[in-house]
């Protein structure tokens with residue numbers, strides 16, 4: 001199992017579209033962009049709704065439960081900061097509350113061989129520094 005405690009991750013840089021997502025994650029809340037016109041939840045954030053082109057978008061909390069939609073096993077270390085954790089699983093999750101909105105993360109707490117399409121996962125929050133907390137995933141009970 002990969003030990004992420006020794007990895008210094010690249011730090012995301014929030015912008016005007018993603019700042020509410022990162023602010024919520026810092027509080028241990030997963031908040032995604034919801035269109036106030038048609039109700040579509042989308043991720044990553046965009047200036048307009050990808051369904052109706054509406055511009056009235058607000059971030060709202062969603063439950064962090066979902067299903068692995070796709071995954072890849074990382075064997076190579078293009079970024080040497082990740083050398084100590086290969087192989088590891090990078091997963092794409094479809095959240096129950098946001099069908100169609102896909103969210104990427106790592107599968108933590110289990111060997112990479114546990115990453116399978118359709119497995120249930122839940123969000124966990126990994127603080128990277130005082131400002132940025134990274135939503136990640138673990139297998140759900």
Ligand SMILES: [Zn+2]
Pocket residue numbers: 035036037038039040049050051052053054
């Ligand atoms: Zn919309």
